[in-house]
Amino acid sequence: xxxxxxxxxxxxxxxxxxxxxxxLLNNYHQASPIRLSSHFSTTSLRLxxxxxxxxxxxxxxxxxxxxxxxRIAKIASSIRVIPDFPKPxxxxxxxxxxLLDTEAFKDTIALFVERYQGRGIxxxxxxxxxxxxxxxPIALAIGAKFVPMRKPKKLPGKVISEEYSLEYxxxxxxxxxxxxxxxxxxxxxxxxxxxxxxxxAAIRLLERVGVKIVECACVIELPELKGKEKLGDAPLxxxxxxx
Amino acid sequence: xxxxxxGLKGDPxxxxxxxAIRVVPNFPKKxxxxxxxxxxLLDHKAFKHTIDIFVDRYKDMHIxxxxxxxxxxxxxxxSIALAIGAKFIPLRKPGKLPGKVISESYELEYxxxxxxxxxxxxxxxxxxxxxxxxxxxxxxxxAAISLMESQGAEVVECACVIGLPEVKGQHKLKGKPLYVLxxxxxxxxxx
Numbered sequence: 001x002x003x004x005x006x007x008x009x010x011x012x013x014x015x016x017x018x019x020x021x022x023x024l025l026n027n028y029h030q031a032s033p034i035r036l037s038s039h040f041s042t043t044s045l046r047l048x049x050x051x052x053x054x055x056x057x058x059x060x061x062x063x064x065x066x067x068x069x070x071r072i073a074k075i076a077s078s079i080r081v082i083p084d085f086p087k088p089x090x091x092x093x094x095x096x097x098x099l100l101d102t103e104a105f106k107d108t109i110a111l112f113v114e115r116y117q118g119r120g121i122x123x124x125x126x127x128x129x130x131x132x133x134x135x136x137p138i139a140l141a142i143g144a145k146f147v148p149m150r151k152p153k154k155l156p157g158k159v160i161s162e163e164y165s166l167e168y169x170x171x172x173x174x175x176x177x178x179x180x181x182x183x184x185x186x187x188x189x190x191x192x193x194x195x196x197x198x199x200x201a202a203i204r205l206l207e208r209v210g211v212k213i214v215e216c217a218c219v220i221e222l223p224e225l226k227g228k229e230k231l232g233d234a235p236l237x238x239x240x241x242x243x
Numbered sequence: 244x245x246x247x248x249x250g251l252k253g254d255p256x257x258x259x260x261x262x263a264i265r266v267v268p269n270f271p272k273k274x275x276x277x278x279x280x281x282x283x284l285l286d287h288k289a290f291k292h293t294i295d296i297f298v299d300r301y302k303d304m305h306i307x308x309x310x311x312x313x314x315x316x317x318x319x320x321x322s323i324a325l326a327i328g329a330k331f332i333p334l335r336k337p338g339k340l341p342g343k344v345i346s347e348s349y350e351l352e353y354x355x356x357x358x359x360x361x362x363x364x365x366x367x368x369x370x371x372x373x374x375x376x377x378x379x380x381x382x383x384x385x386a387a388i389s390l391m392e393s394q395g396a397e398v399v400e401c402a403c404v405i406g407l408p409e410v411k412g413q414h415k416l417k418g419k420p421l422y423v424l425x426x427x428x429x430x431x432x433x434x
Contacts, residue, residue, distance in 0.1 A: 024342070024363040082341040092341045096361055099321070099331040106325055132317040133333065136284065137325055140291055146284040148318065156267035156277045176281055 024080065024097050071107040076240045078104040079220065093220050093242060095130060095191045108134070111239060112217055113141040116187055121214055123186035125149050125206060127173070127198055130191035134219065138189065147179045149188075149202050160208065164201035173201045182210025192220040193236065196227025203234050245406065246296065246424045256292035257425055263289035264405065266429035278405050278427050280376045284318060293319065296424060297402055298326040301372055304399060308371040310334050310391065312358070312383055315376035319404065323374065332364045334373075334387050345393060349386035358386045360394075367395030377405040378416075378423065385417045 078101040085092040098104050116138065125147045126135025132148060139146040152161065152172045159174040180186065188202045199216050206213060213234040221227065221238040228236045246257060263286040270277040284290055301323065310332040311320025317333060324331040337346065337357045344359040365371065373387045384401045391398050398419045406423030410416075 024361070080342070085341040086338075094341050096333060096340065096342075096364065099324075099333070100364060102324075102328055102330060105321075105331065109325060129314045129317060129333075129335075129339075132314055133321050133331070136290075136318050137322045139284075140287070140294065140322055143287055145287060146290070146318070148281060148284070148314075150314075153271075154314070155281065156270040156279050157265070157281075179281065179285060 024100065069111075071111060072239060074101075075104045075108050075111075075219070079240065091242075093192055093222075095133075095219060098219070099133065108219060108239065109137045109141070112138045112189075115217075115237065116214075117142045119214065120185050121187055122184045123147055123180050123206075123211065125175075125180075125186055125188045125202060127188070127190040127202055128154070131189045134191065135189040138187075145179075147175060147186075149205065150174050160205060162201045162205045162208075164197045166197070173198065173205060175205045180206060180209055180211050184211045185214050186211045187214050188216045188234075190216075190218050192222070193218045193227040193238065194222045194225045196225070196230030199227065199234075200230040200232075203231060244420070244422060245426070246422065249422070251296070254296075256289075256296060259286075259289045260293055260404070261425040261428055264425070264428050266427070276427065276429060278377055280315060280318070280404060283404070293404060293424065294322045294326070297323045297374075300402075300422065301400075302327045305370055306372050306399060307369045308332055308365055308396065310360075310365075310371055310373045310387060312373070312375040312387060313339070316374045319376065320374040323372075330364075332360060334390065335359050345390060347386040347389045347393075349382040350380075351382075358383065358390060360390045365391060365394050365396045369396045370399050371396050372399055373401045375401075375403050377407065378403040378410050378421065379407045380409060381416045381421075384421075388417050388419055 075098065078098040080094040080097040082092040082094050084090065098108065121142060122144050124135045124139035124144045126132050126149065128148060128150045136146045152174055155174050155176050158177040160177060161172045161174040163170050163172050186206055188199060190199060193199055203213050215235045215237050216231055217237045219239050221241045223241050223243055251257060260283065263283040265279040265282040267277040267279050269275065306327055306329050309320045309324035309329045311317050313333060313335045321331045337359055340359050340361050343362040345362055346357045346359040348355050348357050371391050373384060375384060378384055388398050400420045400422050401416055402422045404424050405427055407427060410421060
């Protein structure tokens with residue numbers, strides 16, 4: 001097993017034997033095609049194989065890992081799909097089952113750490129709340145600070161805020177004043193990119209204070225929602241694409 | 244119990260952790276000296292110390308589950324889980340978890356709230372630690388303990404970065420041990 005992980009993680013990570021596959025996953029076998037709402041084509045969850053683009057992954061705008069990486073398949077299969085949540089027609093990508101799979105969770109973090117270590121990234125920004133699960137382990141492993149991007153009124157100190165659109169209405173995202181400094185290099189983490197509205201708000205917040213967005217990173221993308229188009233110049237990196 | 248009373252007395256890491264926590268007066272309302280851990284997360288060394296102390300404590304205790312209370316428990320729990328080879332289970336506010344859930348009510352200063360966990364996330368007889376950034380009255384942690392015990396799991400310990408004075412001297416919460424790294428910063432500034 002590759003250990004392209006910083007000393008902190010490799011010291012602390014005991015490669016404990018994987019626990020038995022959590023029984024929650026037995027009812028959500030990913031190999032069979034998933035029936036989706038009219039918004040989506042009726043294809044099963046598949047890996048996005050960027051083929052030759054993987055070789056130039058650092059330079060291309062949006063990349064996923066080479067489909068042949070065995071870690072990706074395991075990660076994809078550990079994600080549970082819940083139909084009609086939060087409302088009818090939505091096939092919700094549930095990463096809590098990934099968090100129950102110690103190997104898959106470890107591999108998820110390792111894939112991001114391998115990509116971002118040694119690139120002078122001093123800020124990992126995580127979007128509330130599932131970005132808080134993936135961001136801090138990455139930040140610790142690459143020697144960066146972790147900055148939570150939160151819903152309104154959660155952060156206690158002075159904040160800057162950015163409004164973004166929801167399907168109906170708007171919401172606000174906030175960041176502490178002084179958390180980041182001009183010229184810092186950042187990645188933004190969330191579990192999933194759908195329409196891209198949340199990530200776009202996070203980008204705006206960080207750019208307002210002079211931070212350079214190296215990349216947005218998510219475990220899952222729903223490509224048909226074209227979230228990538230909202231990210232401007234910021235590249236997008238995802239592990240699993242759910243079409 | 245506080246870490247300093249349990250083998251870590253004089254450990255300079257505790258000093259660094261305490262110093263990295265910012266106090267925000269009168270948040271969320273007048274009279275509350277809010278313990279802001281976001282500044283700890285900005286201090287890579289101090290954040291790493293925090294995780295290391297918890298990992299050193301739990302790595303040989305055969306813990307298979309780290310449960311974190313939304314949302315600040317999410318910032319500490321997963322790194323500990325990864326390092327000790329345990330699963331991470333998020334304990335969430337109502338309506339957030341997509342699958343079948345069990346829930347437990349707990350008291351707020353005014354009113355109630357609920358904490359939810361996915362059915363099937365934890366299995367009977369698993370050994371669990373529950374993580375949050377801070378323990379005040381212990382109401383949230385008690386609800387978390389109830390959720391775990393309802394599934395037949397064993398809560399080995401609750402662990403928090405900060406413990407308010409109410410818990411000082413109390414080694415146990417709902418019969419379960421409580422482990423806390425530091426007391427709140429800056430209380431002497433409240434006049």
